[in-house]
Structure formats: structure tokens, C-alpha cells
Amino acid sequence: MSVYSKKVIFERGKILNIDMLKELQESSKDFFRIKYHSYSNGIIEGFDFKYDRNGNLKLNPGILKYKEDFYILRDEITIKTIEEFKEERKEKILFITLMPQVLIIENNIEIKSLKLEISEKLIEESLFLGSFVDRVNHPPKLDYENIESLNDKIYLNVLDRVYGTIDGEGMTPLIGKLLLEKFLKKETLSIIEMYFFNKGVNNKPIPKKFISEYLGDISIEKNLFEEFLYKILAKTNNEYFVKKIPEIKKEEKRKKEWKSEW
Incomplete structure (x- = not known):
């Protein structure tokens, strides 16, 4: 078995034959x-x-x-x-x-x-x-403001589209693209979040199996894309809220100290 290269040669006055076509x-x-x-x-x-x-x-x-x-x-x-x-x-x-x-x-x-x-x-x-x-x-509307917009009825819904990837069935590239807003608020990203980040930057679909892994113990076959979106939102919103609690308490403490000085 050989690896080969073929090139059709076009010559002036010659007619394309069946093999060339x-x-x-x-x-x-x-x-x-x-x-x-x-x-x-x-x-x-x-x-x-x-x-x-x-x-x-x-x-x-x-x-x-x-x-x-x-x-x-x-x-x-x-x-x-x-x-x-x-x-x-x-x-x-x-x-x-x-x-x-x-x-x-x-x-x-x-x-x-x-x-x-x-x-x-x-x-x-x-x-x-x-x-x-x-x-x-x-x-x-087509210009989705955030990841929550993917399930908003005033927008054109593309959430249940199936994308072909080398790693199996994938979800719309908008998942990765709109997750950027969430990830930019985090101080550090996990390896899989970096993967999502890169997919979003390059406007590429995210394979369903990696989203399943990110969410943890989720059956790929038994979940619709809409369910995946709800679980992603729950996870990212919860992590953002947990991260913000110490900052909120710190700010409240600073305000109390400032008032006591007066």
C-alpha cells in the first residue's frame, strides 16, 4: 500500500477525459x-x-x-x-x-x-x-446577551442542535462563548474550565462528554441539552456566589469600621 499524490494536468487544447473528471x-x-x-x-x-x-x-x-x-x-x-x-x-x-x-x-x-x-x-x-x-x-433575536439567553423565548433557540466533533456529539459553540462571561469573574480556572474557555474563544462546539464530566456523574444519554444548560448555570452561579461571600462580608465589615470611627 502506497501513499500518493495525484494532480490533474490541464494542457492547452486538450479536452478533459473521464479519468480527469x-x-x-x-x-x-x-x-x-x-x-x-x-x-x-x-x-x-x-x-x-x-x-x-x-x-x-x-x-x-x-x-x-x-x-x-x-x-x-x-x-x-x-x-x-x-x-x-x-x-x-x-x-x-x-x-x-x-x-x-x-x-x-x-x-x-x-x-x-x-x-x-x-x-x-x-x-x-x-x-x-x-x-x-x-x-x-x-x-x-440572534445576539445572545448571556448564557441564560439560550433558553429565553425572545431569542432563536439553537440549544438542541447537535454538532459533530472528533470527541463525539457536541453542543452549540455558544455554550463555550457565553461561559466566558462567567469564567472571567473567577480568579482561577480548572483544567476543564480552561478547555471550555479555549473552545469559547475559538467558537468551537463542546463535546457532550466533557460537559458531563464537568458536571459530575451525569448520564449523557439521559439528559437533554436543556437539562445540561440548567445544570451548568446552577454550577457556575453557585461557584460565583460562594466566591463572592467572603468579599461581601469583608466589605460590610469595612463599612462598619468606617462608621464606628465617626
């Missing part, structure tokens, strides 16, 4: 297969939401792995236009998902696809991208 196709597919071979199923890059200059909600291009196959979204998708957000309707939760389609074959090319769906119910076989409460003239 096949090599061009396979080389790009090999890149994804090799780079993300050990990744779990889930979003690998992209698929972020944004508003364009006109206020339309859009989904950015991205790469994901689903049942060991790689899928690429090459262009932006409009989720809802600003005009649609102004339409009169009942307040309800809308789910944005990708739904596997029936395999088709065109010109000897096998095509597997995932179709974007917006529905009032979460379909069992679909891939969750996000959800929001559909309110008239109130598009969901």
Missing part, C-alpha cells in the same frame, strides 16, 4: 472523508443564522455529517422575509429542520439530499437547526 470529483470528496472521518454525526461547520440588511432571516452555508454521509449547503437560504414577520398570525413555536429525502439517481449520479422544513411540530427523523416563537413584528 473523476479525479477532480474524488479529490474534493476525499478531503471531507479524511478530515472529518473520525467526527460524529452533526453540524461540522456553518449553518449559522443571520439577518441581512433588509431584515430577512437567513441560514448561512455549512457542512454536516448525517448517517456517515457528508452534506454541503453551498448558498444562503432565506428562512423568513421581513414581510413574513409582519403578517398577522397566532403566536406559536416554529421548528427549522432538515428532512432526509428519497434517494434519487440522475445521469448515473446518486443524489442524497436534506430539505429545509419549517413546521409547527418537530419531525422525528429530521435534523434540528433552530426554533423560535413566531410573533407579529417581533423577529427572534
